[in-house]
Amino acid sequence: MTNPSDKQKPLGINTRLAHAGYDPSDYYGFLNPPVVHASTVLFPDAQTMASGKQKYTYGTRGTPTSDALASAVDMLEGSAGTVLVPSGLAAVTVPLLAFLSAGDHVLFVDTIYYPTRHFADTMLTRLGIEVEYYDPHLGAGISALMRPNTKVVFTESPGSNTFEIQDIPAISAMAHEAGAIVMMDNTWATPLYFRPLDHGVDISIHAATKYPSGHSDVLLGTVSANARCWPQLLESHGTLGMCAAPDDVYQILRGLRTMGVRLDAHQKSALEIARWLETQLGVASVLHPALESHPGHDIWKRDFTGASGVFAFVLAGGGATRAQAFLDALKLFGIGYSWGGYGSLALQVNIADRTVARTDYPGPVIRLQIGLEDTADLIADLQNGFDAASA
Ligand SMILES: *Cc1c(COP(=O)(O)O)cnc(C)c1O
Numbered sequence: 167m168t169n170p171s172d173k174q175k176p177l178g179i180n181t182r183l184a185h186a187g188y189d190p191s192d193y194y195g196f197l198n199p200p201v202v203h204a205s206t207v208l209f210p211d212a213q214t215m216a217s218g219k220q221k222y223t224y225g226t227r228g229t230p231t232s233d234a235l236a237s238a239v240d241m242l243e244g245s246a247g248t249v250l251v252p253s254g255l256a257a258v259t260v261p262l263l264a265f266l267s268a269g270d271h272v273l274f275v276d277t278i279y280y281p282t283r284h285f286a287d288t289m290l291t292r293l294g295i296e297v298e299y300y301d302p303h304l305g306a307g308i309s310a311l312m313r314p315n316t317k318v319v320f321t322e323s324p325g326s327n328t329f330e331i332q333d334i335p336a337i338s339a340m341a342h343e344a345g346a347i348v349m350m351d352n353t354w355a356t357p358l359y360f361r362p363l364d365h366g367v368d369i370s371i372h373a374a375t376k377y378p379s380g381h382s383d384v385l386l387g388t389v390s391a392n393a394r395c396w397p398q399l400l401e402s403h404g405t406l407g408m409c410a411a412p413d414d415v416y417q418i419l420r421g422l423r424t425m426g427v428r429l430d431a432h433q434k435s436a437l438e439i440a441r442w443l444e445t446q447l448g449v450a451s452v453l454h455p456a457l458e459s460h461p462g463h464d465i466w467k468r469d470f471t472g473a474s475g476v477f478a479f480v481l482a483g484g485g486a487t488r489a490q491a492f493l494d495a496l497k498l499f500g501i502g503y504s505w506g507g508y509g510s511l512a513l514q515v516n517i518a519d520r521t522v523a524r525t526d527y528p529g530p531v532i533r534l535q536i537g538l539e540d541t542a543d544l545i546a547d548l549q550n551g552f553d554a555a556s557a
Pocket of ligand 1: 253254256322351353375376385504
């Protein structure tokens with residue numbers, strides 16, 4: 167069997183997910199790749215070692231297991247190369263460290279994943295890099311913020327917790343005109359629903375902890391670059407020694423095989439529940455880009471091919487006490503961080519970190535991750551939450 171992704175006629179996404187990255191004939195016909203645990207790799211002779219030409223040289227520099235996942239991700243992202251790192255947060259910090267130097271200026275969207283902001287405000291700032299935040303609704307207008315020393319424009323769309331949609335093609339065009347590169351944290355959409363590199367982004371970041379894992383039990387990050395940025399990303403990844411563990415890499419490749427059908431289910435259930443929430447008296451608004459009521463809906467429709475299973479809604483009034491009464495009444499939704507797994511989760515969002523794009527919501531913002539449970543059961547659970555919140 168040949169790798170179907172090598173064939174000329176484009177295959178459907180689920181077909182490609184099922185077979186990408188590894189050819190069973192490379193390893194005795196076993197359908198799944200071997201999990202290679204390695205530090206040392208032996209060379210046949212000293213001359214081969216000195217030549218530096220052997221494919222595998224040391225565990226930190228890649229194995230057949232990491233190559234299988236990285237090439238599957240390259241197929242999904244349309245990238246020149248992908249590095250694997252031990253967490254989604256490392257997938258954010260590694261490319262930033264790879265491309266920023268003292269004296270540089272970097273722009274981050276204000277609706278950024280909070281640990282990314284923390285990294286920027288502490289470590290990047292300490293290293294002498296000027297950090298500035300911009301409004302997620304700024305499209306081509308970002309050109310006004312570009313400086314001669316702006317090296318990176320960092321995007322994340324939709325925004326963490328509040329789901330603002332960015333005009334990625336417009337931002338990318340302006341950043342490139344000013345000589346900066348564009349990075350995007352694309353964890354929400356996954357490359358199935360948005361392919362950053364096709365829209366002008368240079369480096370696509372994915373917390374594979376979420377949908378590729380799918381079971382809330384593995385941490386991993388992927389960073390995929392276009393041809394222009396790939397050599398510097400690969401070099402920095404090696405320099406930092408930031409490699410991922412083989413069992414985790416294996417589990418993420420295993421998860422990718424079913425990610426298409428899982429995402430489809432997450433998408434359908436989340437949209438059904440979002441539409442139901444829009445009809446509830448206890449809800450002021452629903453922050454889901456696939457809803458016609460969402461301010462970023464038109465751009466989402468233009469650029470994305472789907473919506474995943476995470477969104478938020480605003481309670482109609484009240485404060486933390488009301489939010490906690492709602493959350494504590496839920497039995498199927500767990501209270502916990504992260505998302506992308508089979509189980510539904512809920513939490514009250516903290517947006518106090520925002521500096522340039524703060525929205526005043528009329529009540530607490532609740533984020534939901536819709537899992538693979540039956541939607542009728544999830545809706546009944548949420549109904550109990552609303553009853554408790556209004557009691
Ligand atoms: C979860 C998440 C990360 C970090 O992933 P971890 O594996 O939990 O470190 C980064 N970016 C976004 C948008 C995320 O949701």
